[in-house]
Amino acid sequence: MSTTAEPGVAEPAATGVHERFTALAERQIELGEVRGAAAADPVNLPMIRHWTAAMGDANPVYTDAAFAGASVHGEIVAPPAMAQVWTMPGLGGGKGGTSPVDELMVALDEDGFTGVVATNCEQTYHRYARLGERLVPATRMTGLAGPKTTALGVGYFVTWLVTWYSEDEPVAEMMFRVLKFRPREEKAAPEERTRYPLRPAVNRDTAFFWEGVQEGELRIQKCGDCGELRHPPGPVCPSCRSANRVYAVASGLGEVYSFVVHHNPPVPGIETPFVVAVIALPEGIRVVGNVVECSPEKVGIGMPVRVEYREMDDELTLPMWVPRES
Numbered sequence: 001m002s003t004t005a006e007p008g009v010a011e012p013a014a015t016g017v018h019e020r021f022t023a024l025a026e027r028q029i030e031l032g033e034v035r036g037a038a039a040a041d042p043v044n045l046p047m048i049r050h051w052t053a054a055m056g057d058a059n060p061v062y063t064d065a066a067f068a069g070a071s072v073h074g075e076i077v078a079p080p081a082m083a084q085v086w087t088m089p090g091l092g093g094g095k096g097g098t099s100p101v102d103e104l105m106v107a108l109d110e111d112g113f114t115g116v117v118a119t120n121c122e123q124t125y126h127r128y129a130r131l132g133e134r135l136v137p138a139t140r141m142t143g144l145a146g147p148k149t150t151a152l153g154v155g156y157f158v159t160w161l162v163t164w165y166s167e168d169e170p171v172a173e174m175m176f177r178v179l180k181f182r183p184r185e186e187k188a189a190p191e192e193r194t195r196y197p198l199r200p201a202v203n204r205d206t207a208f209f210w211e212g213v214q215e216g217e218l219r220i221q222k223c224g225d226c227g228e229l230r231h232p233p234g235p236v237c238p239s240c241r242s243a244n245r246v247y248a249v250a251s252g253l254g255e256v257y258s259f260v261v262h263h264n265p266p267v268p269g270i271e272t273p274f275v276v277a278v279i280a281l282p283e284g285i286r287v288v289g290n291v292v293e294c295s296p297e298k299v300g301i302g303m304p305v306r307v308e309y310r311e312m313d314d315e316l317t318l319p320m321w322v323p324r325e326s
Contacts, residue, residue, distance in 0.1 A: 017111055018147060021156065024107055025144035028100040033140040033163070036099060039086040042134045043078050051082055054258060077128035083164045083172035086129075087137045099139035101160045108180045113155060115181040116265045122175040133166040142175075155181025183268055196312035197268040205233045208247050213317050218250040218307050220285060231285045252307040254279040254321070257286055261296040275299050279321055293322045 041047070048062050057079060060067040068076040129135060139162050146156030158180060163173040202210050205221075212219030220229050223237040224244030236243050259277035266272060275291040277299070291299050292308075305321040312318055 021104070021107065021144060021146075024104050025141070025158075028104055028141045029143075031100045031141070033138045034100050035136055035138040035165075036087065038134045038136045041086070042132050043086060043129045045076065045131060047085070048076075048078055048082070051085060052079065055079075055081075073128060076131055078130070080125040080128060080172055081123070083125075083129070083135070084162075084174065086135045087164065099160075100141040101139060101158065104141070104144070104158060105180070108156060108158075112182045113180040114266060115152060115155070115179075115183045115268065117152065117179050117181070119157065119177045119179055120175075121177075124173045126170045126172060129164075129166065129171050133171075135164045135166060135171060138163045138165060148179075150179065150181060152179070153181040153184045155179045194313065196316050198270070199316065200318075205235055209233060212247070212249070213309060213319055216309055218252050218287075218319060219247040220250050220281075220283060222246050222248045229283055229285050231287055248283070250281050250283050253324070254281045254287075254305055254307075256280075256291065256299060256301055256303045256305060256321075258301065259291065259299055261299075277305075277321065279305060289319055289321050291322070292320045298323075 045063065052058070052062050059079075061071050061073060061077060062068075062079055063076065065076055068074075139160055141158075141160045143159040144156055145159075147154050148157065156179070157177055159175065159177045161173060161175050164171045200206075200210065208221070209219050220231055221233040222229050222245070223240060223242055224246045225242040226237060226240040228237060228239050229248060230238065233245075235245075237245075257278040257280040259275055261273050261275055263273045267274075273296050275294075275296050276288065277291045278286050278288055280286050289307075291303075291305060292310075304324045306324040307319050308322045309317050310320050
């Protein structure tokens with residue numbers, strides 16, 4: 001476990017906070033693997049159907065009994081990436097109990113390290129889960145590194161491993177690493193406009209899109225040879241492999257294809273809860289954006305929306321989606 005502070009970052013150590021985090025992390029690591037509560041429901045076909053439909057995974061081995069029976073599996077199996085789905089609690093929590101990570105996360109929050117960003121998740125699949133199996137998660141904390149100076153602020157990297165078991169046989173495991181950071185306090189002069197903290201990544205593939213947003217256009221990348229529209233943008237057409245890229249201007253109308261309501265963790269610059277939706281455009285592609293001017297309770301699948309361009313600060317304009325009449 002790494003607990004070495006970055007040069008010049010002495011505040012947590014000087015106040016004893018760093019030593020407290022280190023001692024707590026070591027205790028939690030010594031606990032080893034701690035099993036949580038079993039999934040509320042066994043692996044089942046209705047949930048698999050919902051997940052594959054949402055993800056666009058049409059592999060019949062997950063839903064077609066005849067096809068799956070003739071496959072190497074001999075029966076319907078669940079998509080490996082669903083491992084976390086079976087034991088994930090809802091917004092109201094659940095009976096999953098506490099894990100070795102929880103106490104450290106609470107301690108970091110209480111000391112002002114309230115920002116969180118996932119850095120990576122490494123996944124290992126031992127075998128497919130089968131219908132009727134009730135998976136049980138087991139969590140092992142593996143590391144705490146910090147304090148580290150990052151662009152977001154000073155923070156700690158927390159690492160843990162979750163393994164899902166069917167009885168005593170491991171089915172899948174995921175290694176999670178997140179950065180818990182203390183958000184920077186940016187003080188602007190009274191006459192200055194606050195700079196919106198979240199900035200989109202702009203590169204050669206996406207520059208045309210953000211230039212369009214500045215001009216009030218919803219630009220969709222288009223293959224200059226076969227004419228296929230695609231989003232998000234990329235360097236090569238997935239259909240004909242052409243690198244000849246142009247764009248089309250979408251109507252700016254759409255409907256909510258799917259959505260989530262984000263409650264936690266806090267996001268700098270955005271008041272929670274807020275809605276992040278996948279918007280289906282009549283042009284045949286989907287884009288992701290926030291639904292605004294509508295309470296989260298009123299957002300629904302199929303709701304008609306239109307794009308609206310919001311100036312977030314003097315340099316940044318973002319496309320948002322607002323309700324419209326059917």
